[in-house]
Ligand SMILES: NC(=O)c1ccc[n+]([C@@H]2O[C@H](COP(=O)([O-])OP(=O)(O)OC[C@H]3O[C@@H](n4cnc5c(N)ncnc54)[C@H](O)[C@@H]3O)[C@@H](O)[C@H]2O)c1
C-alpha cells in the first residue's frame with residue numbers, strides 16, 4: 001500500500017510504508033487532484049528557519065518523491081533599504097536579515113501570505129519563535145490539507161490554564177494533523193556553512209512518517225536519528241534554553257569552566273526530572289541523543305541565550321533582557337527567558353518549586369528578584385528530587 005504522503009509509489013524512496021489517513025473533517029483541499037509527489041512548506045524564516053529551508057531544498061532537488069519547490073512563509077517586514085524582505089529573498093536568494101551571506105537554493109520561494117504558503121503542502125515544517133505559534137495556529141485552522149503531516153523545529157512551550165502545552169500539541173490540536181519534532185545540537189549558523197551536526201526526530205507512533213522526515217532533512221553533514229518519544233525530544237529542546245541562560249550567567253560572572261560544567265549537569269538533571277514528571281513515557285535514552293546532552297553542551301557554549309545572559313550578568317542585571325536582545329540579536333528572538341517564566345508557572349502551580357532550584361532561580365534572576373550571582377548558591381541547594389533516571 002502507498003503512504004499518505006505519496007498516494008502512488010514513485011520509483012525512488014519506495015521503502016516508505018503505509019499509514020492510516022487522517023480525519024479530514026476540518027481541513028481543505030480534500031478533493032485535490034492526486035499528486036504523486038510531496039510538497040513542502042516551511043512556516044518561518046528566521047535564522048534556523050532559513051537554514052532548514054536550505055537543507056530541505058537541497059534534498060527536494062535530489063529526491064523524486066518531492067516537488068522541487070520549497071515554499072517559505074516570511075513574516076513580512078520592510079528593510080532599512082525600503083524593500084520588503086520577501087522581495088529581497090526572492091531576488092537575491094538570500095535572507096539578508098536573518099541569514100546573510102548564505103544562498104538558500106533557487107527552489108526556495110519566499111511567500112508573505114501564510115494561507116497561500118501552506119495551502120498546497122502536505123509536509124509542513126514549523127520553525128518560528130514559540131511565542132508566535134498560538135497566533136499562527138489560529139490563522140491556519142481549516143487552511144491546511146487534510147493529509148498534511150507537520151514537524152516542529154520550535155524550542156519552547158505554552159502554559160495554559162490546564163497546564164503546559166508543547167508546541168507540537170498546539171499544532172496537532174489546532175490543525176487536526178499529526179506533528180513530529182526535530183531538535184538537536186543545531187546552532188543554525190554552523191549548519192548554514194555545512195559543518196557536521198546531528199539531530200533527533202521525535203515521532204509518536206508511525207515510523208514511516210519519521211523516516212520521511214529523516215530523508216527530507218538528512219545530508220552528509222546533517223545526520224538525523226528518529227526516536228519514538230515526541231515529548232522527550234521536544235522537552236529537551238525546550239528546557240535546554242533555560243540551562244543556557246544559567247550558563248550565560250556563569251560566564252558573565254567569570255566563574256570558570258568547572259562551575260559552568262556543574263551548572264550544565266544540574267540543569268540536565270532538572271531537564272530529565274521535569275520531563276519525566278510531566279510525561280511518564282519520556283525515555284532515559286532520549287537524553288543521550290543529539291537533542292539531549294549534545295544540545296545542552298552546544299547551547300551553553302555557543303548559543304544566543306548564553307550570549308545575552310552573559311551580557312545581562314556583566315551588566316549586573318541592570319539592563320533588561322528585552323533591551324539586550326534587541327541590541328545584540330538584530331531581530332532574532334531568545335526563547336530561554338520566556339521558557340524560564342513558563343517553566344516557573346508550571347512549578348508554582350504544581351508545588352514543585354523546591355524540586356527545581358536551577359530552573360526557579362533562572363526565572364527569578366531574569367525578572368530581577370535575585371542577582372545573577374544567585375545562580376550558583378541557589379542552584380546547588382540539594383533538591384528533594386528522587387532519581388528520575390535509571391543508572392545502570
Ligand atoms: N537559530 C538557531 O540556531 C536555532 C537552532 C535550533 C532551533 N532554533 C529554534 O527555532 C525557532 C525559530 O528560531 P529562528 O532562529 O529561526 O528565528 P530567529 O530568532 O532568528 O528570528 C525571529 C523570527 O521571528 C519572526 N517574527 C517576528 N515577529 C513575528 C510575529 N509577530 N509573528 C511571526 N513571526 C515573527 C521574524 O520575522 C523572524 O523570522 C526557535 O524556537 C528557536 O529556539 C533556533
Ligand SMILES: O=P(O)(O)OC[C@H](O)CO
Nearest residue numbers: 184185186187303304305
Ligand atoms: O542560539 P540559541 O540559544 O537559541 O540556541 C540555538 C540552538 O537551539 C542550539 O541547538
